[in-house]
Amino acid sequence: GMPPALCTALSDRAPELQDVSVFHFVSAYGWSTFAEGRAFRQLTPFCTNVDRDAVRAGAVEYLPFALWQAGRLPHGVGPFDYTLTTISPPDAGGWCSFGNSVWMNPTFVDNSRIVVAEVDEGAIRTGGGNRVHVDRIDRLVAADGVVRGKVRDAMARALVRSEDETAVAEVICTLVGMELVRDGDTVQMGTGAISAALAPYLTHRRELGIHTELLPGGIVDLIDAGVVTGRKKGTHPGKVVATGIALVSREELARIDGHPSFELYDFTYTDDIDVLAKEPRLVAVNNAMQVDLTGQANGESIGPWPYTGPGGQTAFAIAAAHAEDGRSVIVLPASYVSGGERRSRIVLSLDEGAPVTVPRSAVDYVVTEWGIATMRGKTLRQRIGELLAVAHPDCRPQLKEEAQRLYGWGL
Known part of the structure; x- marks a missing residue:
């Protein structure tokens, strides 16, 4: 540290x-x-x-x-x-x-x-x-x-979310936990406001494994409840694997201290795509700042200016999308308000200068508070339709008009 x-x-x-x-x-x-x-x-x-x-x-x-x-x-x-x-x-x-x-x-x-x-x-x-x-x-x-x-x-203190953030995270995490995470999966949770809130929404699952980058709060409770066992993992069976522990209280950190289930490793190991490829049921849940109408995700930048970095998001997403029964999931609020104006995070094109953190070929699902958009196995036209359906309702008409103008298709 x-x-x-x-x-x-x-x-x-x-x-x-x-x-x-x-x-x-x-x-x-x-x-x-x-x-x-x-x-x-x-x-x-x-x-x-x-x-x-x-x-x-x-x-x-x-x-x-x-x-x-x-x-x-x-x-x-x-x-x-x-x-x-x-x-x-x-x-x-x-x-x-x-x-x-x-x-x-x-x-x-x-x-x-x-x-x-x-x-x-x-x-x-x-x-x-x-x-x-x-x-x-x-x-x-x-x-x-x-x-x-x-x-x-x-x-x-970083655990504290606003009332609106909490409400959005609750809906998205419920959708992910109920529809996209299955018994026996190995789960990675990104450190963003939504993905890091996922653990309490997995209590109905069984035999889960954890292999992640930064470990968010709530995992000890899942171990105590028998939800996280790690028995079906491809690597380090029975162990929770991460490189660090963040966004947890002092009390939870004390419970992790000396706990036999927790193993921390060098970041270059936990995020090595060759290691991740050994998990046949890897589910990677990561945040994005924007997703374009074809499924490309920017999870690190505001326009050309870095806000965080790709970290392990790219590697986890590719490994999960490639896994035998894996799923690469991108989560984000559908919109935000700036200067009194609602703006969509589902966009026609990523902002000028913004990088593609996760390519569309490695995105299986995009989840907002308005639902789940399925990217896996979808054509370009179908992807656009799926993403329009999970954009904020106030933003959908303009997005649809922009897409029709760009592609010349009826949507």
Whole structure:
């Protein structure tokens, strides 16, 4: 995870440093504060609220990267002189945990000359690849407990949704849980506002498995209820597999600590399409910001400007669509209101400059609060009809008119 004390110490040295390359991934630290100087050259493949503006200003370089291979850094990244990370205190055997955020830390450590670690007394332990031996750490620094507590509280606050968001998520998650997830499936849940809310809507299912990127809240309850067993998984049977745990309360994190069912691994492993291809019943549920009328999904950008990143969404979607009995599901609210005007998230074409996070060939279903649009096995004309039916009713007439004008078909 992010080591706040080490990040602060390094950034405090900005006046005396020049051209130090900093690679950060899903950063919670405001490196962009120092983007205008010459101290740090920053690179990230996934934006957060602390660096979006700096990426837009050109002060932080964005690396679009969506297909991962276990143990390998993205092209153009590393090796590193230093890795700064967070670990637990060593156990009796000298093994430390990366806590609830493994991310690419094992790969970073393997590709770094020197490893400096901030020791977090509150870091949890899990099974899997979530460990590093203290002998591999070159320098240890005590963590600031107050700062670590604020980070965890911020994670819990991120759970709060508006009344409208909650209502939309409830409808969509009910549709997904009732119609698209089946007993015995292995489920991936993206970290967006809707997909991360899915767990409580799976309580009627049995023998589910979990293989995901960031683990959202509610999974411990599903294990306790016998819903999640993992017995039918293609890999790591009986285990919940993820790279990190986010959007959970401190209480739930404490329940996961030491739980034998949870295994955290390096991000390059959990999101490796070769690994995902071994799950014959993978159901990938991911958020999008826009879906065009042919099924292409933008899940990472507002126009040309990165808002997050593809993360593992592309790999999970392709693997699920390719699986023997898998399903690639895109979820999103049908519309949003800006400046008092309702605007559709189902669009004729993605916004200018917006990327395609998931190609239409890897989208089986699109779900909004207005229903389920089936893309699998559908012609272009049929896809347009399906997506018009799940757009907001106020937006359908204009969308239909635009589609008829573009394609020249009667719809």
